[in-house]
């Protein structure tokens with residue numbers, strides 16, 4: 001009988017792919033099996049709503065590694081296959097075709113899937129969701145004829161799609177139940193800034209209304225809103241959030257937010273079973289609660305931590321999530337976490353009208369989240385430093401562009417000690 005260790009990774013996405021790379025980089029020389037429901041090698045998703053959707057084409061750079069790398073590093077691929085159950089006692093995970101895979105360590109990195117609208121007409125042709133390469137390819141093909149596009153949901157994906165669609169010359173309307181885009185993460189002021197950016201580029205918003213259905217015979221012709229109105233549409237893109245794809249995880253391993261309950265080393269409650277990426281609900285010491293983060297950088301970090309943890313090696317967990325977006329000529333980076341509506345108005349440093357500023361959200365004088373738009377001189381690093389410092393700062397100095405952010409960070413770090 002072989003004494004070689006077997007590590008099984010379920011989910012060949014950002015976190016799963018990163019974990020595989022890390023295992024080999026850390027010197028693990030046992031067997032690695034990578035199971036992925038999609039037919040693709042692990043690839044990066046952010047471009048799917050940006051350059052790729054804009055017609056930039058998909059290159060091998062979109063993949064974490066090329067096929068040769070997986071061959072060279074003896075990664076046994078099971079692509080186009082889904083894990084359906086785990087027998088914890090037997091240390092076996094079963095695939096959808098019945099194949100059982102014995103494991104010594106198991107990582108679940110099954111990500112998330114778009115939340116679907118359950119309204120009449122939701123299955124009509126022309127109603128799109130965006131998660132996979134195929135979703136993005138299908139949408140990109142539709143831009144060629146400059147259709148009337150309605151985006152449902154003014155979240156990050158919705159706004160990125162709106163920006164690309166305008167760039168391709170489509171008429172774009174965004175339907176959103178809140179009064180501003182990005183209401184929870186950005187609040188009214190910064191959400192309003194994003195609305196203005198899009199309006200300047202010709203996007204029309206219908207705020208304060210939800211979607212009650214879609215009209216059309218074989219394909220979608222209009223979006224019906226819950227105030228009795230309708231918006232003509234050749235193409236509808238629904239971006240109303242995601243739900244965790246729990247894959248083969250049993251319900252007793254799930255947190256209240258629907259993700260897999262893990263600690264900062266990505267360990268579930270069950271020995272030898274780990275979870276990482278969009279699926280992972282981590283007990284976050286900075287915010288004093290479980291947080292499930294649906295961002296690219298988090299999937300990278302989790303994948304690395306999980307891999308090292310599978311090898312019994314600890315890693316540092318950064319409790320301040322990081323996120324970025326690109327829309328038109330606007331680049332934004334955000335760090336931290338919190339409901340901007342509950343935290344009150346942010347401290348603004350810079351010029352909103354010029355589209356170059358930092359914004360900071362404070363709770364009891366301490367920075368808990370912050371972002372910048374096109375401020376690449378300072379960037380996000382001082383924001384992250386201030387969050388990590390967990391010490392009160394003077395909001396007036398924070399707003400004063402004459403006071404270097406680095407200086408305020410150093411002061412806050414000293415105050416923490």
Ligand SMILES: Cc1cc2nc3c(=O)[nH]c(=O)nc-3n(C[C@H](O)[C@H](O)[C@H](O)COP(=O)(O)OP(=O)(O)OC[C@H]3O[C@@H](n4cnc5c(N)ncnc54)[C@H](O)[C@@H]3O)c2cc1C
Nearest residue numbers: 011013014015037045046082083111277278294295296299
């Ligand atoms: C269009 C788009 C744009 C984005 N843009 C940004 C951005 O600008 N900035 C940012 O920070 N983040 C962005 N994100 C989010 C980021 O891509 C995700 O947070 C990241 O992909 C999560 O990685 P993951 O490995 O957890 O999940 P995924 O990358 O989704 O990988 C999970 C994989 O597991 C597979 N799977 C599911 N169930 C099973 C099963 N039972 N068996 C086997 N395989 C299974 C899935 O098919 C999938 O391939 C974007 C996401 C999308 C969809």
